Amino acid sequence: xxxxxxxxxxxxxxxxxxxxxxxxxxxxxxxxxxxxxxxxxxxxxxxxxxxxxxxxxxxxxxxxxxxxxxxxxxxxxxxxxxxxxxxxxxxxxxxxxxxxxxxxxxxxxxxxxxxxxxxxxxxxxxxxxxxxxxxxxxx
Amino acid sequence: xxxxxxxxxxxxxxxxxxxxxxxxxxxxxxxxxxxxxxxxxxxxxxxxxxxxxxxxxxxxxxxxxxxxxxxxxxxxxxxxxxxxxxxxxxxxxxxxxxxxxxxxxxxxxxxxxxxxxxxxxxxxxxxxxxxxxxxxxxxxxxxxxxxxxxxxxxxxxxxxxxxxxxxxxxxxxxxx
Numbered sequence: 001x002x003x004x005x006x007x008x009x010x011x012x013x014x015x016x017x018x019x020x021x022x023x024x025x026x027x028x029x030x031x032x033x034x035x036x037x038x039x040x041x042x043x044x045x046x047x048x049x050x051x052x053x054x055x056x057x058x059x060x061x062x063x064x065x066x067x068x069x070x071x072x073x074x075x076x077x078x079x080x081x082x083x084x085x086x087x088x089x090x091x092x093x094x095x096x097x098x099x100x101x102x103x104x105x106x107x108x109x110x111x112x113x114x115x116x117x118x119x120x121x122x123x124x125x126x127x128x129x130x131x132x133x134x135x136x137x138x139x
Numbered sequence: 140x141x142x143x144x145x146x147x148x149x150x151x152x153x154x155x156x157x158x159x160x161x162x163x164x165x166x167x168x169x170x171x172x173x174x175x176x177x178x179x180x181x182x183x184x185x186x187x188x189x190x191x192x193x194x195x196x197x198x199x200x201x202x203x204x205x206x207x208x209x210x211x212x213x214x215x216x217x218x219x220x221x222x223x224x225x226x227x228x229x230x231x232x233x234x235x236x237x238x239x240x241x242x243x244x245x246x247x248x249x250x251x252x253x254x255x256x257x258x259x260x261x262x263x264x265x266x267x268x269x270x271x272x273x274x275x276x277x278x279x280x281x282x283x284x285x286x287x288x289x290x291x292x293x294x295x296x297x298x299x300x301x302x303x304x305x306x307x308x309x310x311x312x313x314x315x
Contacts, residue, residue, distance in 0.1 A: 044238065050178065051178060052206070111179075114180075114183075116259045119262060121263060
């Protein structure tokens with residue numbers, strides 16, 4: 001009985017690991033599949049935003065995201081969160097947010113005055129997934 | 140009356156835009172107001188912030204911000220139910236969202252003070268003021284006295300009409 005339980009637990013753990021790795025891999029190249037949508041398809045924003053790239057987001061996660069940022073070749077280059085300052089000041093926290101890739105080479109955090117989709121002044125938290133990512137997203 | 144024209148080059152605008160444009164194209168020089176922003180969007184603004192023109196001038200709003208979209212939208216009850224901040228005789232306008240390098244034109248003929256804003260960036264005080272003519276002109280209507288429909292931040296950034304008339308233009312950097 002104990003042996004069977006361990007076996008089942010082992011299978012579940014292995015399956016979870018495989019599924020997780022599979023999901024992350026599936027997001028590595030644009031277009032990110034359902035439930036993600038291309039931001040420029042649903043909001044009046046450029047398809048490629050200098051500094052952020054081509055963004056995909058699950059609308060249910062707005063405003064925080066994650067926004068998945070792809071370079072001109074469709075490679076996932078950054079995961080971005082957008083957190084309204086007013087909400088943070090009012091005690092809202094954004095916990096346990098998903099991430100496009102578990103490999104993060106550096107992080108930038110800066111103020112943004114607003115744009116369609118996240119009109120309130122907010123912070124951009126940008127996790128770059130490789131050392132050349134920022135350069136590829138620049139323009 | 141104001142005539143408006145949204146640039147057809149990228150929008151595939153078509154017949155209505157072309158007809159509206161022809162009404163103003165023969166008139167007078169076009170004066171440009173640019174929509175600008177810092178590369179990371181920390182700050183966005185209309186350049187110039189304040190502009191004085193003669194009646195009948197066509198204003199061209201052009202989005203020069205490569206990472207953002209903007210609107211030029213008149214404060215008026217007919218557009219999003221806002222309190223009127225343009226002359227009563229003027230027709231309100233809304234450029235709709237302009238992507239980078241897109242533009243929109245409006246011809247202003249009614250003398251007075253026109254306040255307008257960027258729809259997604261009003262919270263960041265992206266607003267502007269155009270003064271058409273001078274108080275000495277017939278039909279002049281001065282600035283709106285309303286303070287209930289806009290934020291203190293917006294009211295603080297709009298230059299006085301007298302200053303705009305005296306200087307011709309007031310930039311965002313030189314607003315205070």
